[in-house]
Amino acid sequence: MTARKRKLISPELRAAMLWPHTWAGVTLGGLLMLIFFMGSLAVFASEIDRWMMPDTRVGAVEVGPVSLDHAVVPVVEKLAAGRAVRDWFVQLPDERRPVMAFRVRTESGNAAGVATTDGTLLPPVGTLGAGSFFYPLHYSLLLKAGFVGYWIVCFASVAMLAGLISGVIIHARIFKDFFTFRSWGQFRRSLLDLHNLTGVLVLPFHLMITITGIVIVLPIVLPAGVQALYGGNLLRFYDDALGNYSRPRSGIAAPMAPLDPMVAEAKRLWGGGEAAVVFVYNAGDAASVVRVNRDTGDHISLDVQPVFFDGVTGALLKYQSPGPVVATHRVLSGLHFAAFEHWPLRWLYFLFGLAGCVLIGTGMLYWMEKRRVAHGRKPGMGWRSVAALACGSTTGLLIATLAMMAANRLLPAGIPSRELVEVGVFFLSWIGTAIHAAVRTRTDPPWSVQCAAVALLAAACVVLNWITTGEHPVRAAAAADWAVLGVDLVLALTAYVAWRASRRLVRRDSPDLSTLAKVTDHA
Amino acid sequence: MMKTGRRLETRAGGRSLPPRLHTTARVTAAVFGAYGFAWGLAAFGAELGALAGMAPAEAVTASSLLALVTLPAAALWAFAVPRVAVGWAVLGGGGTLLIAASHLAGMSAP
Numbered sequence: 001m002t003a004r005k006r007k008l009i010s011p012e013l014r015a016a017m018l019w020p021h022t023w024a025g026v027t028l029g030g031l032l033m034l035i036f037f038m039g040s041l042a043v044f045a046s047e048i049d050r051w052m053m054p055d056t057r058v059g060a061v062e063v064g065p066v067s068l069d070h071a072v073v074p075v076v077e078k079l080a081a082g083r084a085v086r087d088w089f090v091q092l093p094d095e096r097r098p099v100m101a102f103r104v105r106t107e108s109g110n111a112a113g114v115a116t117t118d119g120t121l122l123p124p125v126g127t128l129g130a131g132s133f134f135y136p137l138h139y140s141l142l143l144k145a146g147f148v149g150y151w152i153v154c155f156a157s158v159a160m161l162a163g164l165i166s167g168v169i170i171h172a173r174i175f176k177d178f179f180t181f182r183s184w185g186q187f188r189r190s191l192l193d194l195h196n197l198t199g200v201l202v203l204p205f206h207l208m209i210t211i212t213g214i215v216i217v218l219p220i221v222l223p224a225g226v227q228a229l230y231g232g233n234l235l236r237f238y239d240d241a242l243g244n245y246s247r248p249r250s251g252i253a254a255p256m257a258p259l260d261p262m263v264a265e266a267k268r269l270w271g272g273g274e275a276a277v278v279f280v281y282n283a284g285d286a287a288s289v290v291r292v293n294r295d296t297g298d299h300i301s302l303d304v305q306p307v308f309f310d311g312v313t314g315a316l317l318k319y320q321s322p323g324p325v326v327a328t329h330r331v332l333s334g335l336h337f338a339a340f341e342h343w344p345l346r347w348l349y350f351l352f353g354l355a356g357c358v359l360i361g362t363g364m365l366y367w368m369e370k371r372r373v374a375h376g377r378k379p380g381m382g383w384r385s386v387a388a389l390a391c392g393s394t395t396g397l398l399i400a401t402l403a404m405m406a407a408n409r410l411l412p413a414g415i416p417s418r419e420l421v422e423v424g425v426f427f428l429s430w431i432g433t434a435i436h437a438a439v440r441t442r443t444d445p446p447w448s449v450q451c452a453a454v455a456l457l458a459a460a461c462v463v464l465n466w467i468t469t470g471e472h473p474v475r476a477a478a479a480a481d482w483a484v485l486g487v488d489l490v491l492a493l494t495a496y497v498a499w500r501a502s503r504r505l506v507r508r509d510s511p512d513l514s515t516l517a518k519v520t521d522h523a
Numbered sequence: 524m525m526k527t528g529r530r531l532e533t534r535a536g537g538r539s540l541p542p543r544l545h546t547t548a549r550v551t552a553a554v555f556g557a558y559g560f561a562w563g564l565a566a567f568g569a570e571l572g573a574l575a576g577m578a579p580a581e582a583v584t585a586s587s588l589l590a591l592v593t594l595p596a597a598a599l600w601a602f603a604v605p606r607v608a609v610g611w612a613v614l615g616g617g618g619t620l621l622i623a624a625s626h627l628a629g630m631s632a633p
Contacts, residue, residue: 016603020553161595162553169599211591218587224562225569225583228625241580325581329588 009172017166022367024159026386029364030393031156033357037397038138039209040353041130043338043346046096047483048130052408054469055122056099056114057481066092068259068278071119072100078121079104079111089279093117094295095341096483126418127408133423134401139213147220153213154221160210167199188369195362198355205352206359212336215329216302241329243320245308250287256280257314259290266292266307269319273298273305280311288312297341302334303327357394364390379443388438391445395454396433398494402457403429405491409464451502458495462488540607548607556614557597563621565590570628 041048050057066072068090076088083106091101099122104111114122127133136142140149199206219226219237230237238244263275276295282288288311293304308317322330334340338349368390371383379387404426411418433450440446465488466472473492476485540548568586573579597614604610 013603017599019549020599020602158595158598162598165595166599214591215588218591219583222561222565222587222590224565224590224625225587228566228569228629229573229579229583237580237583240578241584323578323581325577325585325588329584332588 009169014170014172017169021163021166021170024163025363026367028156028159029360030389032160033360033393034397035138035153035156036353036356036360038134040350042135042138043350043353045130045135047486050483051465051487052127052129052405053125055125057484058098058116066100066117068263071117075102075113075115075119075121076104079113080106083108085283087281087283089277091277092275094297126413127422128419150217150220154217157210157214164203164206171196188366191362191366191369195359195366198359202352202355206356209336212332216333216336241322241326243306243318243322245289245318246281247287247289249282249285252286253284254286254288254312256284256288256311262290262309262314263292265316269307270294270305276304282311286312289317296334296339300334300340301327301331302337302339303330361394384441387441387445388434391437391447391450392434395447395450396430396437398454399433399450399457400426400430402454402461405461406457406464409461409468448502448505451498451505455495455499455502458491458498461491545607548611549602552607552610552614553598553601556601556611556618557594559618560597560614561590561594563618563625564593566625567621567628570625574628
């Protein structure tokens with residue numbers, strides 16, 4: 001077995017894997033860091049949203065049956081403000097989001113709003129929050145046009161997969177080094193150990209999360225099969241695969257049937273569960289369609305089991321379970337989404353996602369330290385670019401995120417396009433950190449200054465939340481507001497760790513090149 | 524960067540390409556060659572599945588999932604294969620053949 005394995009992974013193969021592993025990491029590391037970090041935040045998007053939208057902290061509601069006809073439809077009419085409604089949908093409240101979220105498309109423009117379960121419209125949230133900013137940044141980089149963002153993210157994800165596989169091949173003595181962590185030794189050695197440790201320990205998760213991430217949008221980024229069997233018509237494929245239903249507007253006005261019986265019928269068809277989202281297409285039209293999605297909190301699969309009703313008669317139009325392969329695809333997608341109700345697993349997803357950031361970050365740092373030997377004390381442009389990129393995509397990304405959260409608490413409620421100002425703060429501070437890193441990188445990127453900025457901003461976020469909402473951690477704990485308490489505690493922990501790191505980095509001697517050069521080379 | 528390129532070159536025993544061009548050939552084979560191969564596999568597999576009587580959505584999903592698994596492996600193989608020309612021939616040529624085969628299968632379908 002061992003002999004065969006040794007033959008399978010020859011020294012030549014290991015040497016050949018080093019080049020793509022290194023350069024995929026150096027070129028795409030910053031992008032992957034963004035994807036992994038925002039993905040980790042997205043696990044707790046609902047909780048961060050409560051923190052960033054104080055008006056929606058209405059406390060735990062008994063998630064009883066919300067009456068669509070009594071509590072939801074009046075809100076839609078209020079949001080439409082007299083304009084004829086075309087389509088709308090409502091996200092019904094759940095354990096983590098005690099409010100209803102609305103999107104309404106009218107004949108002249110769109111409207112969105114948030115309401116409590118009794119149908120009271122809350123003031124505009126004035127932020128995209130984690131659900132509509134951090135999360136889309138994770139999967140599409142906010143580049144929606146032509147799915148460009150999906151393509152870039154999936155390209156980086158395939159590179160990540162290749163990096164993981166080539167990493168295993170390079171690091172063939174995987175189980176021997178599994179227990180190796182020489183933090184007392186050379187700095188570069190311990191960086192490599194940490195890189196290998198996170199790479200090996202969290203490998204199954206990283207493989208799973210990366211591949212399932214691509215799987216979700218696979219028909220978009222690898223549309224070969226859709227091209228072959230559906231003439232490239234993606235919508236027709238999705239209608240077929242996921243049991244979707246659509247029909248055009250008829251232009252003949254017709255009154256809507258009550259919605260509550262439809263939801264009850266959907267629940268009967270599911271044999272349990274709760275409705276999560278209700279869509280009404282072609283509202284007020286004879287060709288109106290109502291779609292009821294199931295909440296996926298009680299199963300892994302992302303299959304929302306959509307049930308379609310005629311909006312005028314209330315008759316069932318379509319309810320089709322997917323075939324076995326599509327069902328498998330839904331389970332794989334669900335593994336990535338982690339929408340199921342399971343708090344320990346949510347924390348594991350969050351921590352393992354951050355471990356991915358550690359893996360990518362230590363990889364970039366290791367490259368920098370190794371190259372330093374070759375470059376000597378005056379590193380060249382290439383090295384400095386990578387160093388600035390590494391700094392901008394780690395501490396810089398944290399600073400941008402925290403600056404946005406601080407701006408969220410500081411900006412007055414009434415200012416126009418408040419949510420876009422927040423986004424502007426995010427990108428301007430990110431660009432600022434990158435410029436700062438590029439300018440200040442001489443022998444090292446400005447790690448300690450940026451770590452200090454992270455610490456100050458994270459601490460400021462906790463304090464600002466306290467001042468602007470009156471909800472300090474103790475009160476949040478007393479009120480059992482675990483979402484706000486959790487975000488505050490993670491912010492406080494971030495502040496503490498970043499401050500300690502900053503202090504230690506200040507004290508760290510500049511690397512002694514003579515000893516660095518002596519360290520045995522890897523692979 | 525070039526060090527590895529040269530090492531691969533000597534291992535191949537080849538004279539041929541200068542290092543920079545060699546590296547470009549490797550990277551493009553890994554990116555475009557592997558994707559073309561995966562595309563061919565997904566297209567051909569979908570047609571084959573449909574011919575075998577699978578529902579179209581099932582055939583598309585199954586073949587795409589299979590192609591996705593081969594994609595990173597094919598990309599890495601483009602770096603591992605001693606001669607980059609062989610890598611291009613197998614990935615690019617294989618992808619082209621698979622796409623052609625999928626068109627043939629599509630034409631023979633009712």
